[in-house]
Amino acid sequence: MFRVAVICLALSFSLLHAETDVEENDIDIEDESELRSKFEKFKVQYKKKYDQAEEEKRFQIFVENLKASKRMQEQDIGTAIYGITKFSDMSDEEFGAFYLNPVISNNNDPRPEEMLSADVAEQLTNVSLPSFVDWRKLGAVTRVKDQGLRCGSCWAFGSVANIESMWYIKTKKLRALSEQGGIMSEREYPYRGRNGHCAFKQSKAIAKIQTYRNIRPDEEEMKIWVAHSGPIVISMNATGLQGYRRGIIRPGAYACDNFRLNHVMLVVGYGTSRGYPYWIIKNSWGADWGEKGYFRIYRGEGACGINKLPITVVI
CATH class of the missing domain: 1.10.287.2250 (Helix Hairpins)
Structure with missing residues (x-):
């Protein structure tokens, strides 16, 4: 019963x-x-x-x-x-x-060949990947934040979210970091969302990176990085997200310009639902938007230019 x-x-x-x-x-x-x-x-x-x-x-x-x-x-x-x-x-x-950053499109230039991750590309033919990855379930993702009104600071939130996750994977310590300046804690240097004097203090820095790594604009390689290394930063055309509520976005052929990149976010995982492969993406518009601050988008078709500029920090 x-x-x-x-x-x-x-x-x-x-x-x-x-x-x-x-x-x-x-x-x-x-x-x-x-x-x-x-x-x-x-x-x-x-x-x-x-x-x-x-x-x-x-x-x-x-x-x-x-x-x-x-x-x-x-x-x-x-x-x-x-x-x-x-x-x-x-x-x-x-x-x-107020919420997007059109400057990103101006930087959408082809990357020099020497900056591509050729060593990872060589693994594409013989690597085994899990069918589902979600770094949130592994404790490697901080809460969803809100970049606020009239501040195209998505690049700071995407980059800091990447550092937060990779720092956790390296140290097993999950710390909310500041988007305002340097890499201090969010508590020590809270986000204000407006221009002003930089108050970063080197003595209070709690995280550091070694370098960054461009990832080839290939979703299979992106999948390898997410599965084996951690969350990665992406840029995409987010214009259509204004009215998004939930589910897996798969825009029609002409519904989303793949070269009009205007928003930076963090890929925290991937999976498949009802035959639709998807990416799980952390946004910076607060937890009262989308799927508690996240959204899913179709994986494998370069939807909305999601594969154009993948990148990650190296801790």
Whole structure:
């Protein structure tokens, strides 16, 4: 009886989850009363407050973002669910300026051959890899952080997250490090998210790196690094993440420009679900976004340019 009860409970949860997905993606864009109702719930959930003039502006942006999420849902061929997120009242321009970093695209140049990891490439034909890796389960990943508004500091969060994980793998000590300057602890030098005088103190540095290593723009080699060495840093086109809620992103052929790299994050693992191979990626937009601050994206097609600039520190 216990087993039957458990199975029934699991089926009920699955059905409830499916119904929720349908509700999120079945908003009538032409029904203003429904849209107003969704907007009111959005404001309550994310504690949004506007003056009278701003209210209508944000509502119109909210509607446009729902339309964009609907298009993303129609184009995506993975399991991703798009809809209302904490960014739903931000225009494309605001979201790009506040949370992305277009400078990354300007640095997307081919790497010189001598910087490629040829020794790892030689192992591709005879290496055995696990089917699933998640460095979070091994205690090597710190909590999800939030880079904050109006600060394109994703590069600092991705780099520091990489150092945190690799430092743990080397020393078995997981320490939250500072993105603000140097490699002090987060407690000693908390992140402020704004320009100012650097207060780094060499005497309080608690982590150091030897060098860094470029990884070939090949997802099989990336998989080897993640499996055998630890989390790696990637850059990708994150424009479509504004409306992402959960699931495995697999954008259509023309839905995500592979060369428009504008966000840096950390790959903490990989796996396969329902026939979809995926990467597990730690973001820096807080734990109230995506899958508790993470998202999954299809592995093996260079989705959104995820394979263009993989890199890792060496401790």
